[in-house]
Structures are given as structure tokens and as C-alpha cells.
Amino acid sequence: MRTKLISAPYTIWMTLFIIVPMGLVAFFAFTDKSGAFTLDNIARVGQYSNVFLRSIWLGALATFISLLLGYPLAYTIAKAAPNRQSFLILLIMLPMWMNFLLRTYAWMSLLEDNGLINNMLAAVGLPRIHMINTAGAVVLGMVYNYIPYMILPIYSVLTKIDNSVIEAAQDLGANNRNVFLKVVLPMSMPGVISGVTMVFVPAVSTFIISKMLGGGGNLLIGDLIDMQFLGSAYNPNLGSAISLVLMVIILICMGIMNQFDDGENVGGGMIL
Numbered sequence: 001m002r003t004k005l006i007s008a009p010y011t012i013w014m015t016l017f018i019i020v021p022m023g024l025v026a027f028f029a030f031t032d033k034s035g036a037f038t039l040d041n042i043a044r045v046g047q048y049s050n051v052f053l054r055s056i057w058l059g060a061l062a063t064f065i066s067l068l069l070g071y072p073l074a075y076t077i078a079k080a081a082p083n084r085q086s087f088l089i090l091l092i093m094l095p096m097w098m099n100f101l102l103r104t105y106a107w108m109s110l111l112e113d114n115g116l117i118n119n120m121l122a123a124v125g126l127p128r129i130h131m132i133n134t135a136g137a138v139v140l141g142m143v144y145n146y147i148p149y150m151i152l153p154i155y156s157v158l159t160k161i162d163n164s165v166i167e168a169a170q171d172l173g174a175n176n177r178n179v180f181l182k183v184v185l186p187m188s189m190p191g192v193i194s195g196v197t198m199v200f201v202p203a204v205s206t207f208i209i210s211k212m213l214g215g216g217g218n219l220l221i222g223d224l225i226d227m228q229f230l231g232s233a234y235n236p237n238l239g240s241a242i243s244l245v246l247m248v249i250i251l252i253c254m255g256i257m258n259q260f261d262d263g264e265n266v267g268g269g270m271i272l
Contacts, residue, residue: 071150
């Protein structure tokens, strides 16, 4: 009885904010405007396959870049002195204290044709570069906004690796390269998989970043869903169908990534 009382708030929360919304999405996806059952909405999603492919490609690219940049940063922080680690983590999290829209607006002013970066290039005699309203600007915005979600789980796992394990590998004749490749990297995979998931999921479904930095020529799934619910092409049934298909794609991607995590290396790299 006591267990049921303790779990009751969580059950109510999940019912109201997870199960009910997902049920409504499924209901609208398989019905028309009159409420009759139909598969036309799901069939129409295929018309936007190019948008899905673009979103997955840009989301995967942003995730890959975040991993390339985030892993060395997380490793450096984990190897720093304990009294410096908290300060370095604070620097990583500091931009997240600012509003998401303000951070994106800041990048707009930096990347514009007459923005700070191009003005600096012109000041030193270099030609201006068109950066705003491009796919590269969208990827840059994704990496900047989501890279902390890559660094933090990897750092959390790296700090839990016992130094005695590394010392044992060194005592057995492993050099620094082999210690990293055969000990540290495999043991940090739970954090890597968690970070990849936490970056890829919001990146593939974003709409603010693509709208502000990508312009109208870089339409992503999030923009498409936003248009169906809030834009001039108001069609919540089609928007729900697109959302449902996106949810299935994300679940499949997460299932594939989970196959690379045996869950036996180091605790703390939980897949969300």
C-alpha cells in the first residue's frame, strides 16, 4: 500500500503528460476532420520524405560533430584536478542559463552578411562569407545548443572509471594509446550512447534553430509539424501523423543505438 501511495504522483504525472498526449496524437493521426478513421494522413507523410531525410541527415551530422568536440572536452575535464572540474562544468552549463531563443538570436547577429564575423573578415581584408540561412548555420546552431548534453553524460561516466583499472593496464605494458582505445573508450560507451541519444533526438526534431538560422530553404520535420498546428496550412490530423512517424523513427534509432551498449561497463550512462 505504501509503495502504491509513493508511486501514485508519478503514475498521475505520466498519465496526464505522456500517455494522454500520445493517445491524442495517435487519435488525430488516424482520423479525419470529422473524426472518422482513415489512413490518408499516414499515407500523405510520404510526400515529405525529403524533409525527413534532411532532418535525419542534419541531426546525425550535428550529433557526430558534437561527439567529436564533446568527448575530448569531457575527457579533459575528467582528468583535471577535482577542484577545477566544478568550475569547468560550470563554464559548459553557463550558456544554458540563457534563454534558448536569445542564444539563437545571438548566432543570427554573428552569422549575418553584415554580422560580426563578416565584419571581422572584411577588416583584415578577407572576402565576406554567406553563412546565414544555410544548412551549415543550422548544424552550427544545433551543435552549440546541444553539445552540453553530449559532454555531461560522457564526463559523468569518465569520472567513475577507477584509476586502478588504468594503472593495471599500464602495468601490463599498455601504452597511453592502448589504454585509451582498449580501456577508457569501451568503459565510457554508456556515456557516449547516452550523449548521442540526448543530442540526436532534439536535433532531428528542432524547428526554432532551422527557422531562425536556416531560413525557408532548410525546412525540417519540426518546422513541418509547426506549420500544421500553428501555420497557415492548419491541419492537426496531418501534423499528428507526421509527429507519430517521427516518434517511430526516433524509437528505431534509439533501439539501434542501444544495441551498442551492453550496460556492463560503467554505471551512470543511462539511455533516456
